[in-house]
Amino acid sequence: xxxxxxxxxxxxxxxxxxxxxxxxxxxxxxxxxxxxxxxxxxxxxxxxxxxxxxxxxxxxxxxxxxxxxxxxxxxxxxxxxxxxxxxxxxxxxxxxxxxxxxxxxxxxxxxxxxxxxxxxxxxxxxxxxxxxxxxxxxxxxxxxxxxxxxxxxxxxxxxxxxxxxxxxxxxxxxxxxxxxxxxxxxxxxxxxxxxxxxxxxxxxxxxxxxxxxxxxxxxxxxxxxxxxxxxxxxxxxxxxxxxxxxxxxxxxxxxxxxxxxxxxxxxxxxxxxxxxxxxxxxxxxxxxxxxxxxxxxxxxxxxxxxxxxxxxxxxxxxxxxxxxxxxxxxxxxxxxxxxxxxxxxxxxxxxxxxxxxxxxxxxxxxxxxxxxxxxxxxxxxxxxxxxxxxxxxxxxxxxxxxxxxxxxxxxxxxxxxxxxxxxxxxxxxxxxxxxxxxxxxxxxxxxxxxxxxxxxxxxxxxxxxxxxxxxxxxxxxxxxxxxxxxxxxxxxxxxxxxxxxxxxxxxxxxxxxxxxxxxxxxxxxxxxxxxxxxxxxxxxxxxxxxxxxxxxxxxxxxxxxxxxxxxxxxxxxxxxxxxxxxxxxxxxxxxxxxxxxxxxxxxxxxxxxxxxxxxxxxxxxxxxxxxxxxxxxxxxxxxxxxxxxxxxxxxxxxxxxxxxxxxxxxxxxxxxxxxxxxxxxxxxxxxxxxxxxxxxxxxxxxxxxxxxxxxxxxxxxxxxxxxxxxxxxxxxxxx
Amino acid sequence: xxxxxxxxxxxxxxxxxxxxxxxxxxxxxxxxxxxxxxxxxxxxxxxxxxxxxxxxxxxxxxxxxxxxxxxxxxxxxxxxxxxxxxxxxxxxxxxxxxxxxxxxxxxxxxxxxxxxxxxxxxxxxxxxxxxxxxxxxxxxxxxxxxxxxxxxxx
Numbered sequence: 001x002x003x004x005x006x007x008x009x010x011x012x013x014x015x016x017x018x019x020x021x022x023x024x025x026x027x028x029x030x031x032x033x034x035x036x037x038x039x040x041x042x043x044x045x046x047x048x049x050x051x052x053x054x055x056x057x058x059x060x061x062x063x064x065x066x067x068x069x070x071x072x073x074x075x076x077x078x079x080x081x082x083x084x085x086x087x088x089x090x091x092x093x094x095x096x097x098x099x100x101x102x103x104x105x106x107x108x109x110x111x112x113x114x115x116x117x118x119x120x121x122x123x124x125x126x127x128x129x130x131x132x133x134x135x136x137x138x139x140x141x142x143x144x145x146x147x148x149x150x151x152x153x154x155x156x157x158x159x160x161x162x163x164x165x166x167x168x169x170x171x172x173x174x175x176x177x178x179x180x181x182x183x184x185x186x187x188x189x190x191x192x193x194x195x196x197x198x199x200x201x202x203x204x205x206x207x208x209x210x211x212x213x214x215x216x217x218x219x220x221x222x223x224x225x226x227x228x229x230x231x232x233x234x235x236x237x238x239x240x241x242x243x244x245x246x247x248x249x250x251x252x253x254x255x256x257x258x259x260x261x262x263x264x265x266x267x268x269x270x271x272x273x274x275x276x277x278x279x280x281x282x283x284x285x286x287x288x289x290x291x292x293x294x295x296x297x298x299x300x301x302x303x304x305x306x307x308x309x310x311x312x313x314x315x316x317x318x319x320x321x322x323x324x325x326x327x328x329x330x331x332x333x334x335x336x337x338x339x340x341x342x343x344x345x346x347x348x349x350x351x352x353x354x355x356x357x358x359x360x361x362x363x364x365x366x367x368x369x370x371x372x373x374x375x376x377x378x379x380x381x382x383x384x385x386x387x388x389x390x391x392x393x394x395x396x397x398x399x400x401x402x403x404x405x406x407x408x409x410x411x412x413x414x415x416x417x418x419x420x421x422x423x424x425x426x427x428x429x430x431x432x433x434x435x436x437x438x439x440x441x442x443x444x445x446x447x448x449x450x451x452x453x454x455x456x457x458x459x460x461x462x463x464x465x466x467x468x469x470x471x472x473x474x475x476x477x478x479x480x481x482x483x484x485x486x487x488x489x490x491x492x493x494x495x496x497x498x499x500x501x502x503x504x505x506x507x508x509x510x511x512x513x514x515x516x517x518x519x520x521x522x523x524x525x526x527x528x529x530x531x532x533x534x535x536x537x538x539x540x541x542x543x544x545x546x547x548x549x550x551x552x553x554x555x556x557x558x559x560x561x562x563x564x565x566x567x568x569x570x571x572x573x574x575x576x577x578x579x580x581x582x583x584x585x586x587x588x589x590x591x592x593x594x595x596x597x598x599x600x601x602x603x604x605x606x607x608x609x610x611x612x613x614x615x616x617x618x619x620x621x622x623x624x625x626x627x628x629x630x631x632x633x634x635x636x637x638x639x640x641x642x643x644x645x646x647x648x649x650x651x652x653x654x655x656x657x658x659x660x661x662x663x664x665x666x667x668x669x670x671x672x673x674x675x676x677x678x679x680x681x682x683x684x685x686x687x688x689x690x691x692x693x694x695x696x697x698x699x700x701x702x703x704x705x706x707x708x709x710x711x712x713x714x715x716x717x718x719x720x721x722x723x724x725x726x727x728x729x730x731x732x733x734x735x
Numbered sequence: 736x737x738x739x740x741x742x743x744x745x746x747x748x749x750x751x752x753x754x755x756x757x758x759x760x761x762x763x764x765x766x767x768x769x770x771x772x773x774x775x776x777x778x779x780x781x782x783x784x785x786x787x788x789x790x791x792x793x794x795x796x797x798x799x800x801x802x803x804x805x806x807x808x809x810x811x812x813x814x815x816x817x818x819x820x821x822x823x824x825x826x827x828x829x830x831x832x833x834x835x836x837x838x839x840x841x842x843x844x845x846x847x848x849x850x851x852x853x854x855x856x857x858x859x860x861x862x863x864x865x866x867x868x869x870x871x872x873x874x875x876x877x878x879x880x881x882x883x884x885x886x887x888x889x
Contacts, residue, residue, distance in 0.1 A: 064833030212767065338835075
């Protein structure tokens with residue numbers, strides 16, 4: 001469908017004779033720019049009822065990124081209402097939202113809604129004004145909208161939006177509604193606290209795990225401990241003998257086949273599972289070890305990869321360079337480990353199915369459940385609950401499949417809960433990578449050539465054809481070489497290629513998708529170049545970004561000037577050139593790193609680190625962060641996402657990592673897959689660089705620079721270059 | 736199956752359950768008090784923290800058989816209308832992101848403040864260091880605890 005005014009807006013009336021305005025937005029924007037520009041996908045509805053309630057259907061999942069706060073802020077400004085008047089309704093798949101894409105990924109919640117929500121708000125405002133003007137027989141220009149009412153100043157008459165709702169719905173849709181002047185914004189750009197805070201602190205916020213439906217049974221599931229293995233046989237007797245256990249059911253529709261135990265409550269299901277006897281057919285991967293896989297990946301750096309970006313002739317330039325440096329960096333498998341483990345309720349009935357799930361992708365859940373059940377998608381309704389963290393893991397519906405199969409089998413609504421250990425050991429993992437970097441310098445020690453070879457694994461969610469593999473653009477579109485493809489630096493010769501490896505581990509996007517591994521390598525290596533050149537790491541970056549021009553890469557434009565600015569701000573605010581604290585027992589250092597997230601958000605971070613001289617323990621004291629992500633809707637939310645992303649990145653820098661042994665994940669809880677706690681959380685300072693650019697998505701931007709900034713700071717402190725994550729005291733001692 | 740009388744949020748609640756069922760699951764599944772969260776089940780994340788006779792404990796580690804004669808307070812019972820100093824401070828500092836772990840940290844902090852009026856940063860850290868927050872909200876937890884402490888002592 002082509003983009004037309006008419007298809008952008010359409011009005012209708014609600015059963016309550018309220019005013020409903022649906023607005024649609026290009027799929028381009030909803031999907032963080034990876035979809036085709038010409039396709040429309042309807043996005044959300046607002047409704048104004050005669051009772052003067054403004055309803056906003058939230059078409060994204062709230063998982064901590066603050067979408068249930070930023071969306072009403074945007075609407076409140078253009079519609080001229082007090083935002084407390086806006087009632088949020090979580091959009092559900094079903095007749096009302098047929099054809100509407102409900103998906104939360106790629107830091108796209110703000111990017112995908114901003115202009116369209118504003119246009120919809122402005123359109124509604126003008127129609128409300130027109131309705132009021134008509135009823136008063138005055139010119140619309142003599143009326144104004146304010147705080148949920150239309151006012152005729154000259155006669156002091158006033159009608160609320162609720163009073164005008166029915167009449168407004170009959171007004172023609174304005175061709176080009178006038179958007180508010182940004183200087184008049186009351187909400188956009190002003191710090192606001194989360195709309196759900198009170199519910200959260202009172203324990204009223206309902207996550208998937210908290211949801212219950214009448215007649216619901218509870219289940220847990222024993223999955224094959226070996227990747228690719230299957231159930232050979234099982235004996236349900238012992239489990240069924242546990243009082244309260246009601247059924248023992250083999251399940252094969254998820255990622256790992258297994259046997260579910262269904263009971264009257266969660267604990268009883270767990271007890272049944274404990275005594276369940278299953279004989280597994282381990283399949284072909286019982287000897288898979290990640291340590292061996294890393295050895296294979298290290299060997300594979302010698303292979304030619306698929307070309308991702310190729311400018312000049314980097315290999316020749318390196319051969320003929322006066323000097324060169326090279327280094328290899330490693331990034332392990334990672335788990336998402338959201339605190340609310342995977343869970344889902346399915347109620348499969350004869351001709352329909354209802355699902356309650358904390359999901360980032362309810363449309364896919366609906367479609368896939370319908371396929372399993374041989375139903376039309378419309379027969380399946382998916383309710384999205386609050387998400388206790390998402391981070392990419394909930395872009396998959398494997399646990400929905402399991403629950404649908406289970407509910408169909410027992411003929412009742414069932415809630416399936418993954419235990420923490422299930423959640424840590426199964427599911428999708430961030431793929432590991434080995435990054436080989438080479439830089440060549442001329443006789444004046446000026447860098448002339450850059451090569452980054454990434455050895456890694458494709459994401460399971462994206463099917464690849466051989467034709468795809470020969471098409472460099474597809475690599476970018478499929479997010480694999482993020483960080484090496486969109487290297488912002490200026491080299492006469494630059495090559496980035498990618499060697500895909502096969503492993504039996506299911507892989508999926510993690511927070512910041514594929515940036516963390518590539519940017520760890522790239523930004524550490526820029527520091528190594530600075531060392532080889534005797535150059536200040538900030539000064540070198542600024543030189544490599546000169547003259548601050550715009551780098552065109554396919555459809556992307558990377559504004560080097562914006563990256564220069566955030567580097568300068570981070571350096572200035574962190575007192576980059578000032579002497580560090582001194583102490584007798586610790587070594588101190590600062591490190592910097594920067595990145596551009598999807599040609600959209602520009603970020604630089606300076607980490608201040610100290611390392612125990614004897615103990616080698618690593619303390620990250622402070623991270624100063626400078627950001628240009630276009631217009632900021634909610635500065636308080638942005639600070640929170642910076643704190644959150646940095647903490648996430650720091651967990652992977654100092655802890656984290658999933659190992660596989662004998663075909664299964666080794667780590668099984670937060671005790672062996674550690675994340676940063678309050679005792680390790682650094683001070684974080686975020687400086688927003690004011691920007692006229694449209695808003696970018698910031699949920700993931702802060703993650704990638706953390707590891708290299710910290711590694712560079714450790715180098716500055718100790719002279720030790722740490723090229724493998726996580727960086728532990730033991731590794732530091734050996735280095 | 737034995738019967739238990741649980742004293743929760745000031746009320747006596749009768750349940751019939753296994754003696755080894757953790758208090759966490761009794762609250763969540765049998766009493767539908769779902770504000771207390773499951774995070775790991777091994778006492779390693781703090782999400783299920785509540786008060787036992789005023790002391791912060793991990794409810795996943797308390798079997799029903801050990802609950803006799805003790806009084807429990809969950810996040811739902813921390814205050815009558817969400818106006819405990821910690822709850823107010825948490826909202827004021829906009830601490831929560833996904834929010835899943837916050838009840839555990841609030842209950843831990845409420846117990847800390849009950850025994851220590853003005854805790855130092857170090858005391859706050861040692862009290863909350865066992866709490867996992869995958870979103871990473873700790874930069875706001877610290878000022879929220881101080882704000883709550885100030886309000887409590889005011």
